[in-house]
Amino acid sequence: MVYAYINYAEQLAPRGYGYPMWFPDFPIHNNEILMGDVGWFDEGKFHRLFNALKPADDPLNAKFGVPTGFVPLRWDERMVDRTENFLPPGIHATSSVRHNAAEGNVQALATGQASVSITCSREQGAALFMVEKGEQQVHWSNLRHHDYIRQYHDSWFELATREGIHIRKKEDIILVRGWVKTAEWAVASFSQKGRAHEASLSAQFAPVAGGGLGYSYIHATQDSVQYRIGPDQEHRLALPYIPGSTPSKRRDQCVFLSYYKVKYRYILPRKILAEAEPGSSSDPDEDDPGASFADIETVPTPQEFHDILDDVLNYILKRSDADMAITSQGDLNELFDGEEWPLSMASFLDIHSPRIDVTRGDRKAGFLSISDAIIRRNTANFAQPVHEVMNDPVQPQTEASTSAGTGTEAVEGGDGDETAEHHRREPAPKVVPESLQGGALVLGRNLQEGDSIEWPHRVLLESGAEGGAVCSMAVSPDGRFIAAGFEDAIVRVWLSTGDALLYKFQGHDDTVWAVAFSGDGNKLVSGSSDHRGAVWDLTTGENTFSLVGHEGDIWTVAVSPDGTKAATGSVDNKVKLWNTETGIDYATLRRHTAVVLCVAFSPDGRLVASAADADGYIWDAETGDNLATLKGHEGVIWALTFAPNGARIVTGSEDNSARVWNVENGDELVTIREHTGPIWSVSFSPDGQDVVSGSYDAAVSVCNSFTGERKHLLRERPSIVNTVAYSGDGEYITSGCADGSVKLWDASSGNFVAELQGHKDKVKNIDFTADGKDIVSSSDDGTIRIWNMVDILRLA
Numbered sequence: 001m002v003y004a005y006i007n008y009a010e011q012l013a014p015r016g017y018g019y020p021m022w023f024p025d026f027p028i029h030n031n032e033i034l035m036g037d038v039g040w041f042d043e044g045k046f047h048r049l050f051n052a053l054k055p056a057d058d059p060l061n062a063k064f065g066v067p068t069g070f071v072p073l074r075w076d077e078r079m080v081d082r083t084e085n086f087l088p089p090g091i092h093a094t095s096s097v098r099h100n101a102a103e104g105n106v107q108a109l110a111t112g113q114a115s116v117s118i119t120c121s122r123e124q125g126a127a128l129f130m131v132e133k134g135e136q137q138v139h140w141s142n143l144r145h146h147d148y149i150r151q152y153h154d155s156w157f158e159l160a161t162r163e164g165i166h167i168r169k170k171e172d173i174i175l176v177r178g179w180v181k182t183a184e185w186a187v188a189s190f191s192q193k194g195r196a197h198e199a200s201l202s203a204q205f206a207p208v209a210g211g212g213l214g215y216s217y218i219h220a221t222q223d224s225v226q227y228r229i230g231p232d233q234e235h236r237l238a239l240p241y242i243p244g245s246t247p248s249k250r251r252d253q254c255v256f257l258s259y260y261k262v263k264y265r266y267i268l269p270r271k272i273l274a275e276a277e278p279g280s281s282s283d284p285d286e287d288d289p290g291a292s293f294a295d296i297e298t299v300p301t302p303q304e305f306h307d308i309l310d311d312v313l314n315y316i317l318k319r320s321d322a323d324m325a326i327t328s329q330g331d332l333n334e335l336f337d338g339e340e341w342p343l344s345m346a347s348f349l350d351i352h353s354p355r356i357d358v359t360r361g362d363r364k365a366g367f368l369s370i371s372d373a374i375i376r377r378n379t380a381n382f383a384q385p386v387h388e389v390m391n392d393p394v395q396p397q398t399e400a401s402t403s404a405g406t407g408t409e410a411v412e413g414g415d416g417d418e419t420a421e422h423h424r425r426e427p428a429p430k431v432v433p434e435s436l437q438g439g440a441l442v443l444g445r446n447l448q449e450g451d452s453i454e455w456p457h458r459v460l461l462e463s464g465a466e467g468g469a470v471c472s473m474a475v476s477p478d479g480r481f482i483a484a485g486f487e488d489a490i491v492r493v494w495l496s497t498g499d500a501l502l503y504k505f506q507g508h509d510d511t512v513w514a515v516a517f518s519g520d521g522n523k524l525v526s527g528s529s530d531h532r533g534a535v536w537d538l539t540t541g542e543n544t545f546s547l548v549g550h551e552g553d554i555w556t557v558a559v560s561p562d563g564t565k566a567a568t569g570s571v572d573n574k575v576k577l578w579n580t581e582t583g584i585d586y587a588t589l590r591r592h593t594a595v596v597l598c599v600a601f602s603p604d605g606r607l608v609a610s611a612a613d614a615d616g617y618i619w620d621a622e623t624g625d626n627l628a629t630l631k632g633h634e635g636v637i638w639a640l641t642f643a644p645n646g647a648r649i650v651t652g653s654e655d656n657s658a659r660v661w662n663v664e665n666g667d668e669l670v671t672i673r674e675h676t677g678p679i680w681s682v683s684f685s686p687d688g689q690d691v692v693s694g695s696y697d698a699a700v701s702v703c704n705s706f707t708g709e710r711k712h713l714l715r716e717r718p719s720i721v722n723t724v725a726y727s728g729d730g731e732y733i734t735s736g737c738a739d740g741s742v743k744l745w746d747a748s749s750g751n752f753v754a755e756l757q758g759h760k761d762k763v764k765n766i767d768f769t770a771d772g773k774d775i776v777s778s779s780d781d782g783t784i785r786i787w788n789m790v791d792i793l794r795l796a
Contacts, residue, residue: 017258026254033257068158188226475496558601589626741755
């Protein structure tokens with residue numbers, strides 16, 4: 001009979017959730033399995049050697065220490081995919097298993113109000129019972145991790161050998177990249193090799209005081225049925241107290257484990273290769289316990305777990321010149337798009353021949369192509385209709401009459417009333433004009449070769465509409481919406497999570513030059529060449545107020561963080577302050593003598609800054625009183641922004657300089673002269689330490705905001721820089737350029753990450769989404785494009 005942990009793992013592995021854990025629990029006074037753990041399996045139990053994410057002196061790394069030359073692994077949180085309700089409570093079993101755990105009676109089964117019955121009618125089967133939902137966390141596989149494993153995997157085995165740990169071969173050492181965890185569980189294995197049989201397991205579970213899963217009785221009809229239940233009461237009582245946490249409900253029990261695995265190619269003497277046929281007693285590892293070979297596919301003994309990942313590793317080494325192969329369960333999930341894996345993985349790979357990428361260098365690592373997986377997924381995703389049904393709290397209706405007499409057209413119909421039915425549109429395929437199709441990615445690591453990768457990406461536009469250039473664009477602070485003002489006088493709003501066009505705001509009569517969101521994302525203010533502003537309610541789709549009072553085009557708008565005030569700057573040389581709750585203009589700021597190009601609220605909403613020509617002003621947002629004047633520039637100020645703490649402001653000017661000012665008294669604190677052309681865009685880093693500026697000279701400069709000292713001058717693939725932005729965590733800088741490209745740099749090192757190609761005209765606006773997982777750019781080509789940061793960083 002096969003060991004229970006082997007049969008259980010082999011039976012459930014094709015689900016693609018990860019390695020099925022016969023031992024989800026962990027030893028008392030030991031830590032649960034964590035991301036970045038490096039370790040090995042012994043008889044189905046995972047053992048940690050060290051954690052690659054923690055520093056050498058971390059308590060997790062105290063038992064065995066860390067490898068010689070240890071460098072912690074860089075772990076980008078934006079590349080961690082979290083799904084809280086990944087697996088529902090109940091029984092998850094192979095097709096050979098029948099059970100009585102319907103969705104509605106899981107709690108009854110767990111509390112002993114009903115008995116559990118599980119029956120297997122074939123040779124083999126497996127089942128997992130969970131009382132609570134299973135939460136998944138998994139880090140996307142990426143080239144940085146592959147390179148880390150390529151460099152340091154040898155040292156992991158050396159550490160184990162140094163500490164006297166017996167690991168059969170170094171390929172048995174894995175790196176944890178994800179898991180599925182739950183609170184309470186039971187596992188069952190059915191295995192009777194060579195003959196079909198019917199075996200059953202019945203149990204009356206019962207909760208245990210203090211936490212854990214117990215039972216009042218449990219019975220198996222055959223010796224071929226084996227089971228485990230956990231965690232036990234002793235485990236739960238030993239857990240440290242965490243405020244607000246119920247020990248019995250802590251999801252720390254790892255039911256599926258996802259990891260990177262490695263296999264090496266060794267060149268063996270021809271005689272050994274000829275004699276070592278599958279199943280042969282010859283053991284190439286006898287003299288070197290760290291050695292293995294790829295030219296012969298190892299066939300596991302009846303008591304050895306056959307890891308499907310080994311089929312992938314064998315395929316890579318057989319079909320490439322790589323010195324080592326690296327793979328993970330994630331590679332297969334991308335290959336099969338979440339479907340269950342085939343019974344014969346080796347045959348599938350041989351028939352379909354997925355592409356293999358091989359790194360350069362002294363030791364070449366091979367792996368299933370990540371770029372192919374990204375392109376395959378995105379090509380499928382972005383072919384969906386633009387008008388989709390949305391399960392969002394915001395459910396727009398049809399034509400909305402407004403207090404200001406302007407119109408809102410929502411894309412989807414309402415609740416079925418006659419008006420909604422009349423105006424409802426059937427879903428239609430998004431038609432991207434041929435002139436706007438295509439996209440490419442140029443990676444920093446391939447910069448010298450000039451190689452580019454085909455890059456499908458999301459394109460936001462209204463099918464059939466000729467909106468002209470995108471003249472303004474904003475991403476809501478909460479990340480829900482993307483709004484844009486167009487040359488055709490329409491403000492369009494999309495959901496950030498799809499291609500769905502949510503609203504068409506048609507209250508303006510001319511080009512919409514500016515849009516801005518409130519802090520909570522529920523209000524949008526727009527400004528237009530028709531001399532009017534507008535306040536839009538995104539919860540109802542209504543134009544709540546039309547802001548009338550300017551005598552010229554409105555070129556810039558800002559909204560206070562709390563959404564109660566708006567500021568507009570106009571060609572009439574005035575700044576007006578508005579109450580967005582009433583639509584009343586409560587202050588007109590008249591110090592400017594030229595077109596007002598910039599307005600901004602301080603982070604606390606207490607101050608307003610504005611700039612026209614070479615002068616800037618600081619105003620009291622409540623009274624409109626002038627508090628300070630920013631004088632020193634010798635050319636037009638094109639950009640300004642407050643520091644995160646609101647104490648300073650930075651301006652960028654046509655005089656080629658950026659300047660940092662004290663907002664309380666208008667004193668110039670720092671002058672930055674890194675550019676040889678006008679500065680079009682400036683921004684503080686999220687921590688306020690640095691200032692980034694983009695210029696007509698085709699460079700991006702990063703300087704210390706307190707001293708002006710240059711940190712980076714970024715010039716890769718130069719083009720006039722129209723706009724720059726920091727990611728919310730400050731780790732990346734992006735720019736939008738006159739040649740239509742979007743560029744990305746690592747803010748700390750200054751390393752060039754990638755150039756994104758797709759826009760057919762100059763990029764004027766750029767920003768990151770709130771979670772930092774997307775870059776959003778808009779262009780005079782009439783499109784908004786969304787570039788997935790996770791996909792880019794997987795290849796960087």
